[in-house]
Amino acid sequence: MVQSIGGIAKYSATDLDRFAQELNKDGICVIPGVFEQKLIDEWTQAFEKLFHERQNQPGGLAPREISRYYLTLPWIYPFANELVFANPVIMGVLERVFFQEYVMVQMGVDVPFQGSDYQEIHRDFRPLFSDGLRPAVGDRIVTPLYALAVNFPLVEVTAENGPFQMARGTHVLPREEGLKKVASGEIPMESFYMQPGDVMVRSPLALHRGSPNRTNQPRPMVVMGYAMHWLHTPKVELTLQQDYYESLPVEMRQMLRCQVVEQLPKEKLETYVNFKY
Structure with missing residues (x-):
């Protein structure tokens, strides 16, 4: 049974x-x-300030097609918060689907503005093997989940401001088969509307896309990436300041795949540009 204590669902x-x-x-x-x-x-206020700063830095934002951007969040307050990246509800779900040790590898924001359009339908990760080699039962792939994206919006997500769209169940289909089912309408491309405080956990292998933001306000969506400990994730990175890293419990340090530095850099060059498969 779901209970609400102090406005937070338990x-x-x-x-x-x-x-x-x-x-x-x-x-x-x-x-x-x-x-x-x-x-x-708190996150919204800090994000707006950060986005303005990154706009004025060469390479401070990664383009995501027209009027859509991605930026990595710095590991500082309020973004460096164990109640977010190691939230018990989120960890409770991840621990039920990851059957080995997992690590956090990414924390950023996807933000479409007015003028953005539909993205090409894509995946965020390649499969572990080619679709022809992956073990299957019928037309369903049986490879377990090995990477997950955890998203939460900083504003209400409506039909007008660019909801995330995904075709359910396509994470277990070969890519071309999934695209055919979406094109024929057999599997619809569904919009996911969310309230501030809601959390979405999804497989990056499922076919999905961003949709147009038709409002005059940005729609920031935080994305945190988690993966099996053995998965190589070269396009995303976490950088933590040494004093903060050393203040964390051992189990949290082990969960973070990160670079530890004496002082965080003042400027950030975004390298996570190619994101579609």
Whole structure:
């Protein structure tokens, strides 16, 4: 049974089991009310300031086609928050679908502005093997989930401001088969509307796209990436300042795949430009 304490939804082990089952079956689950509004407000204010700074830095933003950008978040307050990247609800779902040690590899924001368009339908990761080599039962691929994206919006996500769109179940189909089913309408491209505080956990192998933001306000969506400890993820990175890193419990340090530096750089050159497969 879901309870709400202080405005934050509390989930039982049965609830977490259900979310994990949805994730395995559909490639996505949405968990309402994980974060309180105060936290979202703090992140929104800090993000707006950061985005303005990055706009004025050469290479400070990664282009995501027309009027859409990606930026890596610095590991500073309020973004460096164990109650977010190691949130018990999120970890409870991840631990039910990752059957080995996993690491966090990414923390950034995807933000479409007015003038953005539909992205090409894509995946964020290549499969472990070619589609022809992956083990299958019928037309379903049985490779377990080995990477996950955790998203949460800093504003309400509506039909007008660029909702994330995904075709459920395509994470277990060969890419071309999934694209055919989407094109024929057999599997719809579904929009996911969210409230501030909601969390989406999804497989980056599922076919998806960004949709147009038709409003005059940006739609920032935080993305945190987690992967099996053995997966090579060269396009995304975390950089932590040494004093903060050393203040973390050992289990959290082990969960973060990061570069540890004495002082965080003042400027960030975005390298996560190629993102579609």
